[in-house]
Each structure stands twice: as structure tokens, then as C-alpha cells.
Amino acid sequence: MMPLLKIARLLILADPNAMLRGAALSVVVLLMGAALLGLSGWFITATGLAGLAGIGIAFDVFRPSAGIRFLALGRTAARYGERLLTHDATLRALAALRVSLLRRHAISDSRVLAEMRSEGALTQIISDVDALDGIILRLFLPSVSAVLAHGIAFAVLGLLVGWPVALTILAGYALLAILVLWRLARRCLVPSGDSETRHQRLRRSVIDMIRDREALILSGRLNEREAELVTSEREARAVLAVLDREERGAGAALSASVSIVTALAFLAGGAMLAQEAIGPARAVIGLFVAIALAESLLPLRRGFAELGRMVSAAGRVWGPEETDAGPSQAPAPVAESGPLLLIRTEKIDLIVPAGGTVALTGASGSGKTNLLMQIAGMLPAEGIRLHGKSPEDWPEAKLRKIVTVVPQRSALLAGTIRDNLSLAGSVAEAQMWQALKAVDLEQAIRARGGLDLCLGEGGSGLSGGQAKRLCIARALLRQPQLLLLDEPTEGLDETTAERVMIGIRRALPGATIVAALHRGAEHSIFSDKVTLQN
Template sequence: MRHILQIAKLLVQADRRAMGRGALLSIAVLLMGVSLLGLSGWFITATGLAGLAGIGIAFDVFRPSAGVRFLALGRAAARYGERLLTHDATLRALAAFRVDLLRSYARSDARALANLRSEGALTRIIADVDALDGVILRLVLPIVAALVTHILVFGVLSWLVGWSVALIILGLYLVAGGAILLRLGHATVAPSRRLEEVEQRLRRGAIDMIRDRDALILSASLPRKEAGLHRLDQEARAKAADLDRAERGAGFWMSLLVAAAAMAAFLAGAVLLDQGSIDAASAVIGLFVALALAEALLQLRRGVSDLGRVQSAAERLAPQLQSVRPPAGGQTSDVASCQTLGTGPLLSIHHPNLRADFHAGEAVALSGPSGVGKTMLLMEIAGLQPGTSVKVHGRPPVAYAEDSLRAMVSMLPQRCALVAGTVRDNLSLSGSFSDAELWQALDQVALAEDLRQRDGLDTTLGEGGAGLSGGQSKRLAIARNILIKSDILLLDEPTEGLDAATAEAVLHGVRAAVPEALIIAVMHSGAQHPVFTRRVGLSR
């Protein structure tokens, strides 16, 4: 529950006024419902007794009936306003929450970001955020409204009827109702968690099967994959049925509780009537109030039955937000906002296996056995991995503001990141450039001729750059990097998947495109290429 409370606090803080107005309207709806039913019960009983006594003509029916109409119309208006405000505030709070979440992931290191690239991780995050809409709408606001309403009704009912009637209603609903909800929550946490897990596996499995359908057909694995999805679907249906049974069981016990509370209030009112403490019309108020208060309890049933899903989502997302939240003052470190350059060489590396300074205009081939840490070193230079062994202009990369660091250092990772859209869209991710500049960059990576045979800069690519070969995708990503004209250009296996002639053209083109930049390229092969002025090896 600690994580749910953290998430609830964040969502409420996103728009406190709207949430506060929504809570007040939620309380107003319940109070008007209780007042409407209580006044109606008193009015019907009082008019009936007046008719039996033969004084009906002298009974004032106008003010009570006006009160009934006011409460009925006011309750409908308050319910509309409550739905409008609370849903609007919740949607805007979730939008702000998504932004905070994306910012937190953006501050993560390279390893954490790499783990987010799979569709499984992305669908998991989307489902978790969607699950959190129930925190406010189905848990926080209904609980707050129910507690406040019961307390206010206890005070008013004690004054109008008697404390014994008010105490019976309050005790039964808070104690017995709370016990039913706790039992429901305990019974549904595990099935709700499992249902969410199975639904995620089912969703990922369906996506994988659609994406890999050609390979599955050729390998005769499609029936087996389909059978596995059917088993997941059956398990999801079984868990959903378990949740439904638990919720319906709680509804049964709540119905008995409402009947018991109404009967107990009626009997307590009858005792007070027999004692002469109240009149007959007032004696039935407790009965109708007990019936009306059932609304406050019943609306919690859905939220509590979904508690396991919400709790799982909060447990995954709350630590992520907490781990990257900046300390008081709004900065992640003393120097997190540095915009000016420090003093010292362009790049200094004091790695356990490498101690050297590098300067503008150099081209360095970085080699070494697999797993020695070449890629992690590039990540540290790019500020995507924490560390203290690298300094850019005398300062650690993470000391610079993000925009300043990105202007100084650009990096091509092993896995190229392309988006669905045109070639121009992908190149323009690094800034705004003229068509002439875009074509020049494509010429320098030996890709322009391939694209001229298609639709040029307007060539449409699918998700992840679909429509280009692996080598073409890599060259397009290199072109995007050289457009930045950064001081340091980091390339992780830039010629992997390219034939010898194309690799030769790309290396010479990159050097010509950024003649003043320091180029550091991780090379498993080709480290002896003449474009490199230095060759550095990492060892275990």
C-alpha cells in the first residue's frame, strides 16, 4: 500500500484544486442522496400519519416537497459535476505522470534504457500507467467521500433522531463493511496480479506471432504457438472468473449488511418511539438513511477487487520515479546545470585499462576482446553511463547540462534507432537542416544513390526503419550523427554489415564530414584502416 499512496500523492499534486473540488462534489452527492431518501421517508410517513389523524389539510406539504425536488435535482447536477471534474483531473494527472515517468527513464543509464527497447517492456509500462487511473477514481475519492459522509451523517442523525440509531448505522457500515472490503481485497490480490501477468503474456505472444508469422509458418511452429496462446487465454478467463466470483460474493454480503443496518436502525427508532423520545415520522429516518448510505459502500467494491493490479503497477512505477527524483533545489548534482566548458583536453580517459588524452581532429580505433567494456566506455563518454574515469574539457560528462553535452558529444550505438516516417523525418531528429545538407550527409555515407532510385528524402520507412536493409539503416543513422557536427563523434561498429567498398567509402566520408571532430570508433575489424590516426586496445 505504500507505493499506492506514493502514486496517489503524485496524482493529487498534479492538480490539487480540481481534485479537491471533485472530492467535495463526491461528498455532496452522497450527502444529497442520504438527505433525499431520509427526507422522503420522513415526508411520506408524516403525511400518512397526518391523513390518518384527520389533519392532512393543515399539514405543510410544500416545503418538504420543495426540499425533495431540490435534493433530487441537486444530486443529479452534483453527480454530473463530480464525474466531469474527477475524470478530467485524473486524465490530466495521468498525462503529467506519464511525462514525469518518461523524464525519469530518460535519466536512466544506458543499460536501463536498452532494456526498455523491447515491446514487452513498453506494453508493460503502458498497462501499468493505465491501471493507475483506478487509484483516484475507484479508491482515494470513494474512500474519502465515504468516511466524511458517514461522520457527517452520524452527527446530523444523532441530533435529529438519537445517538443510538446513528451509532448502529455507523458501527455496522464502518466495521462490518470494512471487514467485507478487506476480505474482498485479500481474496482478489493474487488473482488480479496473475490476471494482469497472463494478459501481458497473451498480448506479447499475439504481437510476436503476428510479427513472426512467416518464420512460424515456414518452421511449422504456428499451431504450437497458437496452442500456447489458447492456454494463456483460458488461464486469463479462469482468473477473471475468480475475480468475478469474489466480487459477486462481496456484493451478496454487502446486500445482507445493508438489510441488517436498515432493520437495526428501524428497530432502534422503534425503541426510541416507544420511549417517547421521538415522533413516528422521525423514527423511520434511520431506516432510509441506512439504505441511502449503502451507495458509499457499494462503489468501493470494484476498486478493491482491482487492488492487486493497481498495487503491482504502483510497485513497479513508484521506485522508478523515486530513484531519479532530484534532491531539493531541483538539480541532480552540484554541477548538473553547467553550460560553459571546463579546462583541459577535449577528452581524458583514466580507465583501469586505458589512460590517455585525445584532441580535436584525431580519429581513434578502439579495439579489444568481446566483453572488455568498449561499448560501456563509449556510453560513459556520452554521459549515458555513470562513471568517473572520463572527462570532457576537464569535467565529467554528466556534469554538463543535457543540451550542452549533446552539442559536444554524439554517438552511434550498435543498434540503430530509426522511427516510422520519411528519411527526412529520421535525419531531422538531430535538428533542422536544408535538403542540400541532408543530401550531402547521405552522399558522405554512400546512401544517396540508393535513395535517389526510390523517393529520395520522402522515402517512407516503417517502424524501426523497415524498408531499409541493416547496412542502409546503419548508414542513415551515421548520416544523422554527422549532421550534428559535434566535437566528439562516437561510433560503435560503424562498418558492421557493410561490404569492403561501402565500409571504405563510409569511413572516408565521415572523416571528411567532420574534419575537426574527435572520432572514436569501436572496431572488431578494420582498425588498421588509414583513416585512423591512433589505435587503442583495451585488455581484460
């Protein structure tokens, strides 16, 4: 529950003025509705009594009628403004939440970021952020508005009608509504979170089936996978049915509470009338106000029914690192001792000194990419040491100064060449051109506008080989002690591949280079060649 409270605080403080305006109009809508129904009830009763008494012609119908019209039109305008401002405040709050979420993930280590690149993780984040908009729209604003509206209505009713009637309405709604909503939240807490989990699993399964449809068809497992999806959907619907049943039950209980409080308000007004403390027209005001205040309670059931989904989403979005356990301790300094890279696994027994170059070869599936990721600290590593320590024991910032990895999949931004190279850090323009020259991209980039050449999403605008070389140029600007390359010459002709490999060695003459290759392992820059077996 604590992550939910912290995210609620973040959302509220994102734009407190917008939130205040939305809450104020929500209260105005509820109060105008209560005033409209109360005044209408008083007016109907008063005009009926005036007619019975034979003084209807002398009764002032114009001012109450004008008040009713004002409240009706004002409530409509306030409702429109309330919808506009509360949604505006919610969108501002969610924008702030997304920025905060991005900032927190931006400082995560490489392993966490790598795990988040899957479509399942991204879909989960999007769904969680969407779920959290209910904190404002379905919990915070309706609850605050209901409390304020009931408090103001209590004070006004106490002054106009009498404190017994006001206290009856306030106590009745407070006790019954709290009991019903607490029971709803408790009974829906687990099913609501379970429903979100099942729907996320169903979405990921559908994505997986669409992505793997050709393999499923060829293996004859398409019908089997379809049956699994139908079963998953049936289970998700069963949980939704439980939530719907609980929510409808809470709605019925709240409606019954309204009837009970209305009847009690009528009896309290009748008791005061019998004591001649108030007149008949004022005695019925409490009855109609009690009916009007039901508008503040019925919308709360959706928010409390989805509380479990919000709690689980907040726990995932806020993350375990955001706790009150105190400031995290800085990692202990790691002494640099031993060879730069030592690998002792079932497949390899290798010591790579500083400045050494190793070509990793082997058939597809032999584990070349996994080995590079283990050396880079992005997968659990056993038997791998960097300066005598496991990659997992190095502080993230220190490890990234030692090791730079260029994976097979190019990672480029929608922006200029300069923007993409600047991700390596603060580097001069001359250094950028030197790096581009090292990977045989200088002439191609100059011919197309230089460093201000704009690329599309994912680096579109460059060929696959050019995109890969741009990523290598960015890695060269990091000046690492250990450079890991996964298929650096893939998609290049032999002449270009030769120039690129020589350029990399010249740009990093003292660095250790480990490259996974299907071809080109015999290149002169490599001092060792290691073949991995399946």
C-alpha cells in the same frame, strides 16, 4: 504498498483543485441521495399519519414536495458534474504521472533504456499506467467521499433524529464495511496481481505469434503455438474467475451489511419512539438514510478487488530507484589508465590504442553487434576494458563522453534535421553543416530546405541510407574518444560509402573507430581487421 502511496500522492497533487472539486461533488451526490430518501420517508410517514388523524387537509405537502423535487434534480445535476470533474481530475493526474514517468526514464542509463525498447516492456508500461487510474476513480475518491458522507450524515442525523440512531448507523457501517473490504483486499491481493501478469504474458505471446507466423507455418509449429495460447488464456480466465467470485461474494456481504444496519437503525428509531423521544415520522428517517448510504459502499468493492493489480503496477512504474534509502552516492571517479580499448575474449585478443581504427568482419551471427554493445556498456561485458576499466564500472555520464555508438537501427525523431542533430548537445549551426558534409548529406539537405526540413515519425522522409548517415552525423557532433559503427555503409553505393568513411575519419582524426562491416573492411582508413568466427 509504499510505491502505491507515493503514486497516489503524485496523482492527488498533480491538480489538487480539480481533485477537490471532484471529491466535493461526490460527497454532494451521496448527501443529496441520503437527504432525498430520508425526506421522502419522513414525508410518506407524516402524510399517512396525518390522514389517519383526519388532519390531512391541514398538512403542508408543498414544501416537502418542493424539497424532494429539488433534491432529485440537484442529485442528477451533481451526479453529472461529479462524473465530469472526477474524470477530468483523473486524466490530469494521469498526464502528470506520464510526464513524471518519462522524466525518470529519460535519466536512466543506456542499458535500461535499451531493455525498454521491446514491445513487451512498452506494453507493460502502458498497461501499468492504465491500471493506476483506479487509484483515483476506484479507491481515493470513493473512499474519501464515503467517509465524509457518513460523517456529515452522522452529525445531521444526531441533531434531527437522535444520537442513538446516528451512532447505530455509523458504527454498523464502519465495522461491517471495513471487515468486508479488508477481507476482499486480502483475498484478492495475490490473484489480482497474478491476473495482470498472466494477461501481459498472453498479450506478448499473441504479438510474438503474429510476428513469427511465417516461421511457425514453415516449421509446422503453428498449431502447437496456438495450443499454448489457448492454455495461457484458460489459466488467465481461471484467475479472473477467482477474482469475480471474491468480488461477488463481497458484494453480497455488503448488501447483507446494508440490511443489518437498516434493521438496527429501524430498531433504534423504534426504541426512541417507545421512549417518546421522537415522533413516528422522524423515527423512520434513520431507516431510509441507512438504505441511501449503501450507495457509498457498494462501489468500493471493485477498487479493493483490483488493489493487487494497482500495487504491482505501482511497484513497476515507480521503480526500485525511487526509495527512501537516502540519496544515492555519486560513483567513485574512475582513473583513465591503460589503452583506450582492450578486448580479451574467447574470440578476440586485441589492443586498440587511441586513434586506432578496426574493422570487425564475420558471418551473420558471429557476434559483431553484440561485441559493439558490450564495448558501449549496453550488454554485460567480460574481458573488455576502457582505459583499464570495464564499461560497467564507468559512471554513465562519463562513459557516454568517451563512447558513442551508432547501431544498425536508425533512431530519429519526428521533427526537423536541426532537432535530430541537437540531440548531440548544444552545437552551432556551422558544426551541424560540417557533420552533414562529412557524411555526404550536405547537398541533399540544402536542396530540401536545410536544417528546418521536417521529418516524419522515425525519420520518414529520408531514405534508409540517408537516415543512417544522419545518425552518424549526430554521433560525429559528440566528438567521442571511441566511435562504434554497426554497418555504417549498409545501403550505400561504393562511391558514397567511400566518401562517408573518409569524411568520418577527417571529422574525428584523433578518435578510435571500431566498425562492424560485411563489406568495405579493406578500406584505407582501417589500420586493423578482425574476423569473428561463429
